[in-house]
Amino acid sequence: MSPQATPAGPPARVCILRLSALGDCANVVPAIRTLQAARPDIRISWIVNRAEAALVADLPGVECLIYDKRGGRTAIGALRRQLAGRRFDALLNMHASWRANRISLLVKADRRIGFDARRARDGQRLFVNERIPAIESRHVVDGFLAFAACLGATTPVFDWRVPVAASDREKAAALLGDDARDVLFISPCSSHTMRNWQAERYAAAADYAARRHDLRCVLVGGPSEVEKNMGQAIEQAMQAPVLNLIGATNLKQLLALFEFGRILLTPDSGPAHMANATDIATISLHAATDPRRSGAYRSRALCVDYFAEAAAAYRNATPDTVKWGARIEDDDQVMALIPVEAVTERIDQAVAQGPRE
Secondary structure: OOOOOOOOOOOOEEEEEOOOOHHHHHHHHHHHHHHHHHOOOOEEEEEEEHHHHHHHOOOOOEEEEEEOOOOHHHHHHHHHHHHOOOOEEEEEEOOOOHHHHHHHOOOOEEEEEEOOOOOOOOOHHHHOOEEOOOOOOOOHHHHHHHHHHHOOOOOOOOOOOOOOOHHHHHHHHHHHOOOOOOEEEEOOOOOOHHHOOOHHHHHHHHHHHHHHHOOEEEEOOOOOHHHHHHHHHHHHHOOOOEEEOOOOOOHHHHHHHHHOOOEEEEEOOHHHHHHHHOOOEEEEEEOOOOHHHHOOHHHHHHOEEOHHHHHHHHHOOOOOOOOOOOOOOOOOOOHHHOOHHHHHHHHHHHHHHOOOO
């Protein structure tokens, strides 16, 4: 299927389909900023899951069409009513899944653009009439930007910022209190639990940061039992004082907290990608996933990369020979391949490079 000729600039009415996950939705924002810079009067509608909409629904110049992934046929019906009688110049199907394929049929659009052959899956090619060109970069951000380029927006805008209310910043400041030390935030959990590092290793890295660099350790995350249990385990294993804010914030307040931080330590997770909107240095931990694809984009030099070791141990392969987009989430020992020393080296590096300009 050969791409159609690209117009001089983006069309007027564009629909983006990317339902989830949190980190992926955060990484769609630069593509939106790129389209808006190329055509300031562009009208963008974004079909997004309800949970992720809490982060992106108030983006300027973007209409979010909320879909509830837990809502079954009722949610499909509600989305169908939102789209009734509407037609777009282009659909950017940035979500390669059977669910997204089904939803894409509700969108009337002249151009229906999907992923290139390497990135596409679940039969997405059958639901589009164009595909982004194959690009050398593996990273999801560059893949999303390729959609904007297909519409003529070829100058990327690397801007992840979303609106944060003054009240959310005030809440973040109140939670942190008056301690003026630089903050090491630890967001220890991913929604994929096999990507989580061990609690005692987080504790060891945090104790090192406190002892060597006088960093204050603050734990952050959502309200799930997995996250709360992880936070308690880290607290119990630490020698230095720690402030546990797991479950204490919504997404915007978490983002506001990152604005006060020096370093974020986290696995491949939504917060790792949300943090691109701030100047915090992000150390993301990768053994289960390939940082070339999903590392924190603005802090890629700080990724801790043990994906090659995991590919060798669990797939008898290399990062270049495992299946595209592979996740090595076989057991809870995958992330144990990452030693504490690899993380403390990155902490030293992040401190040495100073605050991001």
